[in-house]
Amino acid sequence: AARVPGPSGVTAARTVRPAGPAAPPPSAGGLLAGTPEGLAEVARLVAEFAREAGTGLRGRSGPAPAMSPGELTRLLDERLPGGVVPRAGGGQEAVLALVRACAEAAVDLTDPRAAAHLQPPPLSVAAAADALTAVLNASPDTWDSGPYAVEIERRVVRGLAGAVGYGPDSGGVFTSGGSASNLHALLVARDAATAKLRDVRGAGMAGLAAEPMVFCSELAHFSVARACAVLGLGEDAVRTVPVDRRQRMRPDALDALLRGGDRDTRLPVAVVATAGTTDYGSFDPLPEVAAVARAHGVRLHVDAAYGCGALFSARLRPLLAGIEEADTVTLDLHKTGWQPASASVLLARDAADFVPSTGLRVAYLNPDDDGEAGYDGLLGLSLQTTRRADALKVAAAFLALGTDGLGALLDACHDLARQAEAAVAAHPRLALTAGAALSTVVFRYVTRDPAASDRVNGALRRRLLRRGTALVGRTTVTGEDGRGAVHLKLTLLNPRTTRAEVRGLLDAVVRAGRAEEAEGPARAPHEAPRE
Ligand SMILES: *Cc1c(COP(=O)(O)O)cnc(C)c1O
Numbered sequence: 001a002a003r004v005p006g007p008s009g010v011t012a013a014r015t016v017r018p019a020g021p022a023a024p025p026p027s028a029g030g031l032l033a034g035t036p037e038g039l040a041e042v043a044r045l046v047a048e049f050a051r052e053a054g055t056g057l058r059g060r061s062g063p064a065p066a067m068s069p070g071e072l073t074r075l076l077d078e079r080l081p082g083g084v085v086p087r088a089g090g091g092q093e094a095v096l097a098l099v100r101a102c103a104e105a106a107v108d109l110t111d112p113r114a115a116a117h118l119q120p121p122p123l124s125v126a127a128a129a130d131a132l133t134a135v136l137n138a139s140p141d142t143w144d145s146g147p148y149a150v151e152i153e154r155r156v157v158r159g160l161a162g163a164v165g166y167g168p169d170s171g172g173v174f175t176s177g178g179s180a181s182n183l184h185a186l187l188v189a190r191d192a193a194t195a196k197l198r199d200v201r202g203a204g205m206a207g208l209a210a211e212p213m214v215f216c217s218e219l220a221h222f223s224v225a226r227a228c229a230v231l232g233l234g235e236d237a238v239r240t241v242p243v244d245r246r247q248r249m250r251p252d253a254l255d256a257l258l259r260g261g262d263r264d265t266r267l268p269v270a271v272v273a274t275a276g277t278t279d280y281g282s283f284d285p286l287p288e289v290a291a292v293a294r295a296h297g298v299r300l301h302v303d304a305a306y307g308c309g310a311l312f313s314a315r316l317r318p319l320l321a322g323i324e325e326a327d328t329v330t331l332d333l334h335k336t337g338w339q340p341a342s343a344s345v346l347l348a349r350d351a352a353d354f355v356p357s358t359g360l361r362v363a364y365l366n367p368d369d370d371g372e373a374g375y376d377g378l379l380g381l382s383l384q385t386t387r388r389a390d391a392l393k394v395a396a397a398f399l400a401l402g403t404d405g406l407g408a409l410l411d412a413c414h415d416l417a418r419q420a421e422a423a424v425a426a427h428p429r430l431a432l433t434a435g436a437a438l439s440t441v442v443f444r445y446v447t448r449d450p451a452a453s454d455r456v457n458g459a460l461r462r463r464l465l466r467r468g469t470a471l472v473g474r475t476t477v478t479g480e481d482g483r484g485a486v487h488l489k490l491t492l493l494n495p496r497t498t499r500a501e502v503r504g505l506l507d508a509v510v511r512a513g514r515a516e517e518a519e520g521p522a523r524a525p526h527e528a529p530r531e
Pocket of ligand 1: 179221276305306344
């Protein structure tokens with residue numbers, strides 16, 4: 001059968017394709033996404049891809065593909081024999097093969113047993129708006145690369161700043177994630193802390209006599225240390241503050257650290273408090289930490305990458321009391337805002353903070369006279385130039401569900417985590433490490449031989465992964481003796497999960513633990529040999 005080129009130049013579904021190049025006819029009206037024909041073609045293709053992916057996902061028996069990494073590689077080689085960068089295109093049939101392969105190889109975040117990471121099942125309305133974002137392909141960096149993107153981002157930032165409790169002088173910018181937001185926050189802090197000593201942006205950090213210091217709890221995200229490395233402060237700048245029994249920074253210990261050392265040579269750059277630690281969901285006591293930072297005249301950054309959803313929950317909002325005292329705040333709406341990645345925001349209490357770091361004039365992007373005439377984009381706020389208009393999907397989700405609706409999603413996950421906590425505590429073969437501060441529960445499978453605990457807990461998680469049965473998180477918990485031990489965690493971000501499903505997930509963990517114990521340390525047969 002001859003190929004029937006569709007309006008976008010891709011071959012209509014399920015026709016047999018003879019060999020040869022398949023260049024789209026130049027006249028094809030649907031080739032480019034933004035034309036009326038193109039929009040119709042996008043809608044058709046999205047519907048087709050969604051159907052195909054749905055079929056693939058429904059064929060699943062669990063949240064992950066039931067295969068080893070080696071088996072998955074072989075499957076993709078089979079499904080995509082010509083690679084994914086061929087000389088000649090294969091039309092829609094070739095793309096459907098890709099979609100099928102992705103569906104087979106994806107994790108299904110809507111499966112109630114997907115509980116490994118801070119990766120929510122995204123909202124339909126946000127995903128659909130994200131597709132429109134791609135079609136419009138605006139970039140908020142300059143006014144004339146997407147006026148709507150500039151304006152919507154300004155409005156979303158203003159709304160979020162209001163939720164944090166910031167006033168009219170505040171500002172903010174979308175970034176690619178919490179890691180990028182933290183990096184940008186520490187850049188701002190570095191430049192502020194060094195301003196009196198030298199122009200670090202121009203002259204760099206080398207030879208600066210002062211010793212830079214960034215204070216955060218031992219449970220702060222690793223991106224804080226990495227940002228210090230990138231910014232020339234060095235990872236050694238990080239001073240880790242101990243936490244209390246509920247995994248919260250101890251303000252007294254922070255105060256002691258800020259008092260210590262040689263006052264003449266030390267350069268405190270920032271205190272970083274975590275509102276929702278990645279492992280536990282615990283919140284550092286913001287009012288106390290803010291008071292200590294203020295007393296020492298040090299900037300405060302609050303990393304609320306995980307905890308930001310509490311802004312919209314009447315029940316959980318008190319955990320963020322004091323956040324308005326921070327100089328800068330990281331929010332990851334692609335975590336507890338149920339957005340597709342990426343959707344992160346860095347807010348600053350004073351928008352002028354951004355200017356020395358990134359205030360930037362580029363002749364071809366934002367000349368002064370354009371700016372004076374009102375044609376300014378957001379280039380000067382961001383470390384990126386071209387970037388996605390991520391604010392659109394966020395606005396769409398807020399408009400559709402309201403802040404109440406989003407808060408209710410987090411409340412549901414918090415309920416689930418509390419139920420999981422109770423179920424773990426009641427189970428004779430599970431030991432609770434930390435209860436549900438937000439939507440995470442940390443625990444351990446209790447082995448009959450305590451010496452086997454690390455091996456069995458690590459292996460049972462891989463067993464569930466290998467069989468595609470469940471996705472469970474893992475971390476290392478440092479005990480009183482200072483030794484690290486393997487623990488498991490459930491990160492519950494599916495508000496539709498039921499109590500019974502949480503119990504089922506814990507039962508699966510226990511069954512996998514028993515099986516690993518029975519098999520013993522000698523080579524576990526389900527673990528594929530290294531290849
Ligand atoms: C997830 C997380 C980050 C990093 O965010 P990304 O969006 O993954 O870059 C930073 N801080 C905390 C507390 C987090 O949980």
